[in-house]
Amino acid sequence: MAKITYIAADGSARTLVVPDGESLMEAAVANGVPGIDGDCGGNCACATCHVHVDAAWTVAAGTKSDMEAAMLDFADGVTANSRLACQITASPALDGMIVRTPLSQH
């Protein structure tokens, strides 16, 4: 289980308790967090769950697969901290993590 804080483009924050094994995209979509679409349902195939991971949490979030890097290549406003939320799975190590979501992904 991990408390994850999603900060929207307008600065508003939502904190969710995400069960272990659930992705940050799934939790966001299920709870109506703005700015995350997840069109492909978590297959790392649409880049509509792009988030910017807070600098303090990039190591804990793990590394990108080649496919994730390829998909992020086509997203807007990509930075070194960009990840796809469907590829980050909640675990105790991520408790307290902060991610920022864009205004819109579609």
Next chain:
Amino acid sequence: MATRAIDFDELHAGEPPHLAAARARAQAMNLDDLDLLESDLWTDDTHWPYFERLRDESPIHYHANGKFGPYWSITRYADIMAVDTDHVRFSSDAHLGGITAKDMDQDFILPMFIAMDPPKHDVQRKAVSSIVSPGNLAQLEVLIRERAQKIFDELPTGTTFDWVDRVSMELTTQMLATLFDFPWEDRRLLTYWSDKATTDETVPGNPTKSEREAIMLECLMYFTRLWNERVNAPPTGDLVSMLAHNPATRDMVPMEYLGNLLLLIVGGNDTTRNSITGGLTFMAANPNEWAKLRANPALIESAVSEIIRYQTPLAHMRRTALVDVEMGGKTIRKGDRVVMWYVSGNRDERAIAEPNRFKIDRARPRQHLSFGFGIHRCVGNRLAEMQLKIVWQEILKRYPVLPEVMAAPGRVPSAFVKGYTDLPVRIPA
């Protein structure tokens, strides 16, 4: 008859007679004789039960005697997702045949990024993707809306007209002319080139291969003039100027320029056009959904996604296996043609509840295959959605009663572009 995994009877209640007859044929036939590329299935809109049988009985199916050579049909949502996201094993390369079931003519290769693999694909795609970035789209929206309003303002009332010509084609052509900064009075050339680029010369009435190539070269000559005007001028933000100035694309050879132009012309034209036409026929056939939208215009975005799913404007995309691949107990051999039938995956009962229903308030309306998934996912998907949103906002604003569909639409004889030739419509006076 084979045991069916899912009971479809309820879904088929009340289906039109032509579909019931096709269903009987589909159930009775030997699947070895099935070729989904036959254009009759598309002009008659009778492909549905064949796909249903394949999804049920042979979801990874080998057609030894396809019209354009042997091919595999992938018909379930999850399998299509698996192939579409596996660009390492399934290639889009034009030199291996490209992205349609019919091979790209190897003596007339049109290199375009959709028919390339990484790394070249990535570089060229990025060169054009900024024109459809959210920031640029917000600026384009104002212009597209003004132009759409003018199109609707000029529609006749009380007489029957062709919705495809007056609305769908005009709107998408104007949008494309705007993106290219194309000479306005010549804009219907874009429609013409778009239509001819994807025609199948084996269908009677279509241009022959050499006629089609001559038309494509006319397109190249026209656009070469625009390139030459713009390459030495300061960058202006239109697509031709972007291609001429971007280091990734400015040294393209002429056929590569033509290939990428046609990709953008077909991608930005046929698809949205046919979703605009399809949307009206779906609303007309489902008055409860139209009533829902009238009662709650906030459903527009969800309705737009549902229209795009239900239409599936490109019926398929094709890949070529680069290695042997095991899937669903079958072995796809290196070099085999693999056709992902988006039109079938979008109606897969295993992935989408009540898939044959047009329903504008689905829980996850954006989960559909029409834009593809993976690195080749439609670059213009947001632009397409924006245009459809504007169309439905303008319709809602103007018409308390939905424009009346006077007869069934004519359909394009293609297993690739799933579209309409005409749709007679009357706006009540």
